[in-house]
Amino acid sequence: MCESLAMKAGDARFVDLYQRFHRHVYGYCRRRTNADMVEDAVADVFLTVWRKIDQAPEGDESLPWLYGVAFRVVQSQWRGISRRRRLSDKLASIGAESVEGPEEHIIIGDESRMVHQALGRLKPTDQEILRLTAWEELAQSDVARALGISVGAVRQRLYEARKNLTHEFNRLEKKSSTSPAARKGGAWWQQKNVL
Amino acid sequence: VATEERVMRLLVEANPVPDLASLDAAEVNATRYLATLDKRSSNMKSEDRTERPGRGRRRPLAAMALAAVTVGVLGTVTWLTSGANETGTAVEVAHAWVAARNAGDIEMVLGLTADDATLLGHSMDLPHRRDDFVELLRAQAAASFAISETDCVVDDELVSCRYQLSDVFLRGLGVALTGDHQYVVRDGLIISAERTHDPEARSNVANAMREFRSWVKEHYPELEAVIWTSRGSTSYSTVDGVQAMQSIFEEYLAFR
Numbered sequence: 001m002c003e004s005l006a007m008k009a010g011d012a013r014f015v016d017l018y019q020r021f022h023r024h025v026y027g028y029c030r031r032r033t034n035a036d037m038v039e040d041a042v043a044d045v046f047l048t049v050w051r052k053i054d055q056a057p058e059g060d061e062s063l064p065w066l067y068g069v070a071f072r073v074v075q076s077q078w079r080g081i082s083r084r085r086r087l088s089d090k091l092a093s094i095g096a097e098s099v100e101g102p103e104e105h106i107i108i109g110d111e112s113r114m115v116h117q118a119l120g121r122l123k124p125t126d127q128e129i130l131r132l133t134a135w136e137e138l139a140q141s142d143v144a145r146a147l148g149i150s151v152g153a154v155r156q157r158l159y160e161a162r163k164n165l166t167h168e169f170n171r172l173e174k175k176s177s178t179s180p181a182a183r184k185g186g187a188w189w190q191q192k193n194v195l
Numbered sequence: 196v197a198t199e200e201r202v203m204r205l206l207v208e209a210n211p212v213p214d215l216a217s218l219d220a221a222e223v224n225a226t227r228y229l230a231t232l233d234k235r236s237s238n239m240k241s242e243d244r245t246e247r248p249g250r251g252r253r254r255p256l257a258a259m260a261l262a263a264v265t266v267g268v269l270g271t272v273t274w275l276t277s278g279a280n281e282t283g284t285a286v287e288v289a290h291a292w293v294a295a296r297n298a299g300d301i302e303m304v305l306g307l308t309a310d311d312a313t314l315l316g317h318s319m320d321l322p323h324r325r326d327d328f329v330e331l332l333r334a335q336a337a338a339s340f341a342i343s344e345t346d347c348v349v350d351d352e353l354v355s356c357r358y359q360l361s362d363v364f365l366r367g368l369g370v371a372l373t374g375d376h377q378y379v380v381r382d383g384l385i386i387s388a389e390r391t392h393d394p395e396a397r398s399n400v401a402n403a404m405r406e407f408r409s410w411v412k413e414h415y416p417e418l419e420a421v422i423w424t425s426r427g428s429t430s431y432s433t434v435d436g437v438q439a440m441q442s443i444f445e446e447y448l449a450f451r
Binding site for chain 2: 011014015018019022023024026027030031046050072075076079111112115116118119125130134135147148149162163165166169170173
């Protein structure tokens with residue numbers, strides 16, 4: 001009886017966070033894990049949030065804080081699955097799901113895969129800074145809150161991460177354009193997909 | 196050659212979930228979720244009240260496993276309630292690392308340890324290869340390894356604490372290692388952990404283990420190489436070593 005009245009302040013705060021940001025956390029996890037891991041990741045994030053609800057900041061800082069929790073949960077998940085080799089396999093399988101049209105799929109799908117591969121070659125924190133910036137569209141101050149580092153550090157690392165990502169992308173592109181298939185005419189992904 | 200702008204645009208386009216509204220996430224019902232969490236929590240409490248097996252049936256290894264699980268649960272609870280890691284300050288990461296080691300939570304320990312971390316223990320064995328470290332963590336979990344730390348001082352990335360370290364064997368021998376532990380924490384990960392044992396404590400432990408080794412050599416020579424896997428090692432470094440020690444340790448204590 002009167003469950004809602006009896007609800008503790010922490011529970012009310014949790015319910016508020018859950019209702020407002022469940023979709024954001026779900027999207028965050030979906031961007032970084034495979035479909036079959038998402039539900040577990042989201043559940044783990046909110047389990048941690050429930051246990052640490054006293055530390056949850058108010059206002060605009062709530063979402064970056066949730067992303068910080070999710071970052072550690074997802075990182076821990078990946079580490080638990082025999083680490084990087086399987087991670088790169090799974091990352092290769094996500095990325096080009098909602099693209100329409102076969103031609104667009106071939107080009108955007110493979111460029112997209114290549115940018116994922118290039119991203120996977122960066123340091124984990126640099127990857128996360130880039131993802132939070134490009135996918136979650138966080139400001140640098142919010143990225144700093146999410147990762148528990150200073151805004152200056154985010155600025156510096158973002159600058160370097162962008163350069164490194166471009167470098168890795170170009171290396172991959174160069175490698176693909178000098179492959180035997182490409183030398184016969186066209187990039188390797190075009191050959192591969194057309195055939 | 197792709198420009199930085201183009202690659203960043205490609206990264207944005209490579210977002211696997213560009214539109215949150217398109218997600219087929221399960222319907223949000225926070226109250227039901229909260230009730231599930233409460234239920235799970237009470238289930239955990241009831242599991243904690245499970246009776247231990249009768250004394251006559253208790254085997255040394257089973258008791259050890261139970262102790263390890265208990266330490267694990269307590270350590271995990273301590274970590275979860277201590278606020279460690281989520282905010283990611285250096286001392287919180289260091290505390291979370293220690294709590295995870297006490298809990299035998301190997302994945303958490305590795306999750307908080309940088310891939311190229313440096314682990315050093317002055318005059319005692321600490322592995323330098325990651326595989327060896329994992330094996331040592333498994334062995335320590337089996338031996339109810341526990342570290343307690345006090346008087347932590349933080350200076351930016353550097354965390355210095357006093358520590359006391361023991362396990363089921365050191366407790367049986369009535370000795371413990373004490374000393375200073377220095378961590379360097381960067382980006383939420385331990386990149387360096389260095390122990391400096393107090394000379395007297397180190398000497399006590401080394402003497403106790405030396406006596407034990409002499410006894411093993413005399414009575415169970417076939418087990419010496421199982422327990423001390425390298426020439427200079429002071430104690431076990433593998434689960435096999437722990438089990439071998441456990442199988443003869445009570446006899447040694449009676450002899451002693």
